[in-house]
Amino acid sequence: MAYDHKRIEEEWQRRWREQGTFRADNNSAKPKYYVLDMFPYPSGAGLHVGHPLGYIASDIVARYKRHCGFNVLHPMGYDSFGLPAEQYAIQTGQHPAKTTEENAARYREQLDHIGFSFDWGREVRTSNPDFYKWTQWIFLQLFNSWYDPRANQARPVSELIARFEGQGCQGQDASVLTGDSEEFIGAFTAQEWNGFDERTRQMVLQRFRLAYLSDAWVNWCPALGTVLANDEVKDGVSERGGHPVERKRMPQWSLRITAYAQRLLDGLAPLEWPESLKETQRNWIGRSEGATVRFPVGDDFIEVFTTRPDTLFGVSFLTLAPEHPLVARSTTPDRRAEVEAYVHTAKNRSERERQAEVDKVSGVFTGSYAKHPFTGADIPVWVGDYVLGGYGTGAVMAVPGGDQRDWRFAKHFNLPIIAVTEGANIGKEADERKDATICSEGFLKGLKVPDAIRRAVKELEKIGAGQGKVNFRLRDAAFGRQRYWGEPIPIYYKDDIPYPLPESELPLVLPEVDKFLPTESGEPPLARAKNWTYEGHPLETTTMPGWAGSSWYFLRYMDPHNAERFASAASINYWGQVDLYIGGSEHSTGHLLYFRFWTKFLFDLDLIPFDEPAKKLVNQGMIQGVSALLPFVAKISVPRGVEYLSGNSFTPETTPLLYVSGSLAAQSEDKVTQQILERLRKYWPEFREKEAQIRIEPKLSRVNVDINLVDSHNVLNTEGFVDVKKSQFTEPREIDFLTDQDGRVTTIREVEKMSKSKFNVVNPDDIIEKYGADTLRLYEMFLGPLEQSKPWDTNGIEGTFRFLKKFWNLFHSEAAPATAPATVPSTHRVDPIHITEEAPTKAELKTLHATLKKVTEDIGHMSFNTSVAQFMIAVNELGALKCRKRAILEPLTIALAPFAPHIAEELWAKLGHTESISTAPWPQWDAQYLEEDSFSYPISFNGKTRLQLEFPLTLGKEELEAAVLANPEVQAKLEGKAPKKVIVVPKRIVNIVV
């Protein structure tokens, strides 16, 4: 009759599986609720206790909503394409499909043990052809669409062609395009279009397609034959292998997310997402209003974007990004060598680097001059790497008087600094105030900045030297990857022009290759595939990035087996948007932006009836690991050279590795040194002879010790540690410990990321084995607020385990009044329980309803740690009241079910129910049981609480005040003086000001 979590949990997990308890039906009269977890990538390391945190929270909500009468969609699947599997494949030769399959199976097993109410019948994997068929299909829709600025939505390219045929392409089309491809396309007439050859037409259309091929800057690593992400490049070389990396322009598939910049920005406001996450997206989209200004240079002109056209008369030079196409043409012959050298080095620095080194100013003069559009003055043209090729026009008008970066550049190169605002101290720094008054001569003089901006734009437009413009920081998303383990892009090339594969050819299945590496000529792995062609034409060899499948997967869950459509219209209409989306904040600008982008695109095509994927989003915090660090003697300096005592350079061989108790190391260096001396004498006889002449200086380092070798008081299991260490050495090596005064070896605790390399990973399987899934679930929630990061400390889990045992014992106390134990029609287990049918007391009802109220409200705002605390309070109170009453315990069991579903199911069955507890309606709390007759008022003097006085709640403010003042204790405190003021807040506090 003891709480046997293992038996209970296995039993119920089996039943849920066999009975399909959590299958969600697409046809239901019930209202729907869609709870989604961010897609996991099934890594080889399996789950640690940090991973399920969000899943437990979403499972609680899913189960709660079922109790409230909703038809709940709560699916799970795998984002199963990705780099780790590919890298593992390169190392081991194992096909990524195989390792992915194994990893997913392992995930599934671990997830099952936690008792989630997922509808596994809807599981999807992005690497399954029947899933990525539709990822490819959506890609084709993107390829066949353009963004119509008039309709402000994506439209079929066929409409664009019809437009060209009818009226050609006039200026406006080109001017509204944004993003990386923002180059002047050039107007053409209908006749011209009709006269273009196929190639030219396709090239023109590329400029409009939402999935398009264009040259983009990439970090190319010739040695690895691949493109690297910014964070894979360190100091100009690849992070792995240290091979040189160069910035190179390569044809790349991109998605024109920039077309959606404004809508992605506007769509944020109504979403119930964390404000900080919305802000991050706003910053990422980076809308800025300003103007473009054209500065003539010889026959060309340099176009700049500025948010401060009001500072136009403060321009003292122009700066081009090293990548800017006009750099070569603007450079005078005498400057060529210098400029080319600068451009070469600057271009190959990563953007990260260029941006990180704020203090280092670098640049070079091109030798040529631009003309100021208003004054006609000569403006020197410089190249500087503080200007980025990918933002704006890749050129800035430098106003050192109004912009600190320009100021620094001007200072460094001795360029003129012109004051643009009144009261600026330009000798010291630029004046970036937006409320200043412009002081330059001409039409802007005396205007405030905002007025001056408007005026400047008007004047620029009047003389045709520029115009007002909104600029976005957001860039188009690179969509091609030089990798194997991703969705093939359904494109083939005829005469080097990309064409879409017909839909009937989908899925374009990932081909087999002999190796998962680039070809010798540097082509992506798919180029190794035999017959990688379509009707004799070569197929695209890059694959889609990791985020492709996750940009639309939430729709597939609605109708996962549909072979005709990505999901039926009926299922999409029924399930609609995700009601609650839970995941980590690391996805705030990647996944979540693409997710919203694809949703808006599918909405534009009338394929789905909503244009935001998730109404409400919650970021769960990270669970950090608690590492155990053990100091060791890394090095002992002696006057003649250095003797290493650790690692492979261990000498002298007679001296063991010395590990130092953390508490000892914390005490004093002397104590450590003393013990080292003792060990040296012991293990190194020669040392004794020389000891007098040698003064040693030990240096300590720390190693991460497996936390399983450390107890709750940080005491190291030294035998276990020695075993582990010895198994790591190829040659036998002595190990000794410098202990503290108690003879113990302690480790030092540190909170850091939970990871294998830090030996601080806690596996949920181990926790479940010992305490059960219900305890794990409760403890993960009890740890603290969901959104916050917090360290995992297994030692604290006893509290939640004890709670469950106490809860169980409320139903099984043999000390309960001798009433007839309820007969248990449970089909699987017939332990008697001790439950009475007596009417509950007022106190019992109060506990129950206070708990129902708190838990219901807490689930509403995802405050699960406080609900668990309330359950503990309830169990403690009911235990003290010796309550064994069905009328109390039954509703409480339902309330606990979302949190600890196994024990709840078991007790529910024992209470005589034959249906799963998940079908039980949520118990409602009733305020009448919470009403109090009296309240114990804290009586404070000048805000400091001094005593408590109990008064009936029926007392009015004046009566209360009189009663308080009449109290002898209060009188004593007042010492006969009259209070200056008495503040009475009914049911709160009485404050007496003296």
Next chain:
RNA sequence: GCCCGGGUGGUGGAAUGGUAGACACGAGGGACUUAAAAUCCCUUGGCCCGCAAGGGCCGUGCGGGUUCAAGUCCCGCCCCGGGCACCA
């Protein structure tokens, strides 16, 4: 540098502007037990006065402010974590 979080006992944390430290871990003491485990009870922010009952002072990163009353609101800092754009 900028943006976003966060700083409360030994630890995780709780607290609509109204009794700071709920709940839990750990620690200390006790009961039960041959013993252990399990369970139960008491104490547990710091300092001080008192034999005791009890009482006083301090206390939510730091410094100011608003208020009858501030962990909570405002201003100025410091520190930690996360993100990022020298973004024109």
